[in-house]
Amino acid sequence: MNQAKLHRLLSQKGKDSQELFNQRLATNLTLIQKQFFSLYPEEQHEKHFQKLLKLLPKLFAERPEALRKQDLERLQSGNWHQSEKLMGMQLYVEHFNKDLNGLRKKIPYFKKLGVNFLHLMPITTRPEGESDGGYAVNSYLEVDKKYGSKEDLLELTKAFRENGMYLMLDFVVNHTSNEFSWAKKAKKGDKKYQGYYYIYEDFTIPAEFEKTLPEVFPETSPGNFTYIPEMEKWVMTVFNGYQWDLNYTNPEVFLEMLTNLVKLTDMGVDVVRFDALAFLWKKIGTISQNLPEAHNLISLFRMCLQVVAPGSILLAEAIVAPTDIVKYFGEEEKRGNECEIAYNASLMALLWNSIATKKTQLLYKSLMHVPPKPQDCTWINYIRCHDDIGLGYENHLIEELGWNPEMHRKFLLDYYCQRLDWSPATGMLFMYNPKTGDGRITGSAASLLGLEKAIKTNNDDLMEASVRKIVMMHGITLAFGGIPLIYAGDEIGTLNDYSFQNDASKRGDSRWVNRPMQDWKVISRLKEKDSAQSKIFHALQKLIKIRKENSIFADKNNLELYHTGNDHIFSFERTENQKGLLVICNFDENTRVIDSSWIKKLGYFSKGEPLDLVSEEKVSLNSALLEIMPYQMLWLMKF
């Protein structure tokens, strides 16, 4: 349902929340029915549709009163997720401050930095040993003991609400662990639960799938099927062998998962991160990613959630080609009816390309190539997360620059993964596939941007450049339009954590190198202004404050890219009525100049010299050229 329609509904005074639920159901029913029968043909599944119609009011009846109230407030207040006031952080609870109660005690730290939106990595029960950091789920709702209890989580979400903070949790919608109750029953031969997964008697059908399915973890979990001796059958496991893919061609799976989804939001979760959602539908002869049925399924989840719990919204974790990512906002009749938020994985990967090449052409080319997103949707802008950094650039755009895509990717892996002496980066290679030459990059932001090498070699110039790069990279995500999301520890320049190499359950997965413990010792010394960590923290704290104080940063699809004529510079403008914010960044280690006439034409000098919000200095134009220092970021303001 679009915002305009909702506002109309809500303006009908005197309606209680039950009546509004009925109205939402009535408004969405036609589309819900259409999507449902597009996936589950009516002739066989009328019974299941009736089940869904009974389930929705039941789920609504069970929704806590405080959240129903919040749902209505959110519907009335418009798109909170596009606000300039949001600043996100992502963290592993056990790496931050022990457990959920420990996390709650750190609310003052978040406030100090300006963070008010938290993505907690999975906190539900998982297998002992390897569990893909909790992305192998033993349950969708039960809090793992090591984090505390369900009461602790409810206490935390209450504290968040009281402090104006938002919570994002994962919904691992594509797979369960091999220890999940359904998987256990399937292993014991229960046919009903075997039907919840893609399970095969022999390798005939898996062999057909394998002809076109790529491998997600080729080093540690090659292939897409795992033989389960207890059942003497094969099960589809696209990620790790212990992560069983759910079979959504079975409508019972959808109904159960919808219940889990709503119950998750009933715990006070504001944004649900739909994990690995591109993989939700499988079809022989395809790569089984981004299929139209997956979009219909996501839209079906979305519309049901909108009816029952309209205050909670969805984030698409679709780390796919740029033109495919925007499809998760919904296209055509599904427009605005899939996810409200998506990771801006394209911007993320392109920024790393610009750091290594010191050039911005591919960044411009690719961003100009991405179709516009719907008005009510927004991005999560980030420079790295808990995962690896993939080199998902479009080959034809690399070729247009006269570069060879294969060689270019090799250069990037060499640059970031310590294969070039001169490179300041200390990253690690992830899932390198010698057959294809494909690989991805792991490492903390600070280590990838040179701080680790600078400290090791005691090189002050490198240190200075690294701090500038770190601040500039985050600064871009703060200004780009969307929710900026920083990985915990990056705000104090935390380096790689190599301790995973001593842990058998983590050794094979170098993503752990970029999931360090929060360093409270460093944080206790932030008053010592000269350290690199302190400089980074204070610079980011300041940028966050500026963002929150200026509504121009809110995402109103008000972004325009500008070519400056200098290949090292990246520039874009955000606008709001007559006001403007011009961002200019230099990706080179040398000072660069740009012609300033176009800045004048945009009106930035019409009321005298404009203020750069970052340095708090006025920018003077004594000549026709504007100088931008190495890794400098300007935020010029036009009032």
Ligand code: GLC
């Ligand atoms: C997502 C998560 C990643 C996990 C995968 C499988 O991509 O971000 O950490 O390995 O899903 O659940």
